[in-house]
Amino acid sequence: MSGSSAPQRDVVGVASVLADALPALYRALDRRVARDFPHPKPPEGHLNLLRYVAEHEGATVRQAAEALLMKPNNVSALVSQLTGQGLLERRHDSTDKRIVRLHLTPVARRRLAEVHALHVGHLTGVLRALTDGxxxxxxxxLGALVSLxxxxxAAQH
Known part of the structure; x- marks a missing residue:
């Protein structure tokens, strides 16, 4: 399907299938990971924040809130919880002590890696059962899903 040349009914049909399939895929994967994760599995909001900080080490609460499409006070509450659990550290900026930067702890890095390995492992097992086609x-x-x-x-900004 190429942009404007795709029949409207095809676009709506694809959107409908994706709207049903993606949450179901996520829930199935999340349940498998929760079952196999050797620690209490953090809620998805916690994992999303930890993943963001892993990719943007030293980010501020405001930056994380904007990226995760959340309110800063909600991210701040998550940061407090994750700091209390020993998964995040707040460090003052070296040039402006009023700014607090977020950093993962080694425990958080290990746990994120464990969750990622479980995701990849479960998906790999299921992918191996698919036909070549x-x-x-x-x-x-995959490229289209990333673009989507x-x-x-972008539509939310």
Whole structure:
């Protein structure tokens, strides 16, 4: 399907299937990870914040809130919880002591790596059961899914 040349009913049909399939895929994967994670699995909001800080070491609460499409006071509450659990550290900026920067602890890095490994492991197992054609189709669709994600994020700004 190429942009404006795709029939409208095809676009709506694809949107409908994605709207149903993506949450179901996420829930199934989340349940498998929760079952196999050797620690209490953090809520998705906590994981999202930890992932963001892992990718943007030294980010501020405001930056994290904007990136995660959350209110700063909600992110601040998450930061307090994660700091209390020993997963995040707040460090004052070296040039402006009024600014607090967020950093993962070594424990958080290990736990994020464990969750990622479980995600990859479960998906790998299921992907191996697909036909070559199904696997090729999914591989071809990955770029489109990334573009779709960027488009949805951009529409919210």
């Amino acid at each position: 199904e696997l090729d189709a999914l591989g071809s669709a 994600t960027h488009g949805l994020r």
